[in-house]
Structure formats: structure tokens, C-alpha cells
Amino acid sequence: xxxxxxxxxxxxxxxxxxxxxxxxxxxxxxxxxxxxxxxxxxxxxxxxxxxxxxxxxxxxxxxxxxxxxxxxxxxxxxxxxxxxxxxxxxxxxxxxxxxxxxxxxxxxxxxxxxxxxxxxxxxxxxxxxxxxxxxxxxxxxxxxxxxxxxxxxxxxxxxxxxxxxxxxxxxxxxxxxxxxxxxx
Numbered sequence: 001x002x003x004x005x006x007x008x009x010x011x012x013x014x015x016x017x018x019x020x021x022x023x024x025x026x027x028x029x030x031x032x033x034x035x036x037x038x039x040x041x042x043x044x045x046x047x048x049x050x051x052x053x054x055x056x057x058x059x060x061x062x063x064x065x066x067x068x069x070x071x072x073x074x075x076x077x078x079x080x081x082x083x084x085x086x087x088x089x090x091x092x093x094x095x096x097x098x099x100x101x102x103x104x105x106x107x108x109x110x111x112x113x114x115x116x117x118x119x120x121x122x123x124x125x126x127x128x129x130x131x132x133x134x135x136x137x138x139x140x141x142x143x144x145x146x147x148x149x150x151x152x153x154x155x156x157x158x159x160x161x162x163x164x165x166x167x168x169x170x171x172x173x174x175x176x177x178x179x180x181x182x183x184x
Contacts, residue, residue, distance in 0.1 A: 002043065002116035004109070006128045007141030008155060015152040016125040023147025025176030029070055034170070034178070035143070036074040042081055043118025046109070046131075049087035051124035052098075059095040084112075086127055106134040129157035139182055140164060146175040 011022045025031060047055060058078035061071055083098040090100055101108070109131065112120060122131045131137050140162075142155060156162065164181035171177050 002113050002119045003138035004046075004113055004131060004136050005039075005042070005119055005121045005139045005141060006123075006131065006137045007039075007121065007139075007143070008123070008125065008128075009143045009145060010155045011145055011147050011149040011152075013148040013150065014155050015149050016155040018149040018152030020149070022149060023145035025143070025145045025172070025174050028172065028174050028176070029068065031143070031172055031174070031176055032074065033070045034172075036070060036077060038141070039121065040077050041118055042077075042121050043116055044082040044084060044112065044120040045078075046120060046122040046127065047083060047085050048124045048127035049085060049090045051127065052083070052085040052087070052090070052093070055083075055123070056093075056095050104130045106130075106136065109134075109136055125153045125155055125157070129160075132157055132160055132162070135183075137183060139167075139180060142179045142181075144177045144179065 008016045009022055010016050011018060015022065058075045061067060062075035079096065081097065083095060085093060085098060085100050086104050087100060088102050093100060104127065113136070122128045122137065128137070163184045165184060166179065167182050168180035169178060
């Protein structure tokens with residue numbers, strides 16, 4: 001059985017999506033390599049349309065001229081995983097190993113977890129809010145930048161109380177901090 005993991009880069013004030021970005025840190029080679037190593041075992045990515053449209057970059061990133069080895073490695077790992085895009089508007093996908101589901105169904109995601117020999121991620125705060133509210137998320141990974149951005153879409157959805165155990169943390173030289181929590 002796979003775990004469902006929700007992880008994103010967030011600002012100091014807990015914002016996962018903000019106008020103008022979340023601050024510096026995640027593009028750092030050390031951080032990027034760490035994230036790639038951390039999520040290498042993921043077998044399935046669950047995306048909403050907007051997050052998929054951002055992440056589909058990795059379908060061809062390995063072929064960029066002068067792509068550094070950590071970018072090529074991450075691209076290859078991403079390409080090897082299954083992708084499920086939850087969207088009522090997306091007509092077609094532009095990456096291999098990808099399918100569209102028209103709506104998020106808790107029982108279907110629960111079955112995906114039960115049947116998967118690998119971990120899954122739910123990516124993007126809007127889609128993840130459904131999984132968080134349904135109690136499906138097993139781990140939370142916050143990659144906290146050094147900026148407070150003052151507004152945007154929060155990492156954790158409103159109206160949900162979670163009690164979590166901190167199981168790992170790491171600070172990087174550029175100030176970014178990784179916090180890994182497990183659901184109780």
C-alpha cells in the first residue's frame with residue numbers, strides 16, 4: 001500500500017500559490033536534488049489542471065540544451081511515474097503515462113493508495129484540500145522559503161484541524177527549510 005504525500009514550496013506565512021511567486025530557494029541545485037531524491041519512489045502524481053500544466057514541463061526538460069544532470073534526473077523520474085489529472089475542462093494531456101479524471105472521488109483515491117506498491121503525491125493546494133478533508137493524506141512536506149508574501153492560496157485548507165508529528169527537518173544554506181510531518 002502506498003502513502004499519499006502532499007508537499008509544496010510554501011512561503012513563511014503558509015502560502016502555496018501567490019501572485020509574484022513564493023520567494024527564492026527551490027530552484028537551488030542542492031534543494032532540487034534533495035527534492036528529487038526524496039520523491040524518486042513516487043509511482044503516481046495526482047494533479048489538478050493548473051498544477052499539471054505547470055509540471056508537464058518535465059516531459060521534455062531532459063532534452064533542454066545544457067540541462068544540468070539534476071534536471072535530467074528529475075525529468076526522467078517524473079516521466080516514469082503515472083499521472084492522474086483531475087479536471088472537468090482539460091481536453092487532452094500532453095505527457096505519457098497520463099490520464100484525465102473528471103472529478104476527485106475519495107473512494108477511487110483510497111483504492112489507488114491501497115493497490116499501489118509505491119507512494120502517491122497530491123499536488124496543488126486546491127486538489128490537495130479534497131484529500132486533506134477526506135483524511136487521505138499520510139504525510140505533509142513543506143519546503144518553506146524565506147519570504148512572507150501576504151496572501152494567496154494557503155497550503156492547508158480552511159476549516160480543517162490536523163494534529164501532525166514532525167518526523168524530519170532540514171535547513172539548507174540558502175535559508176529554505178524542509179519540514180516533514182506524518183498524520184496521526
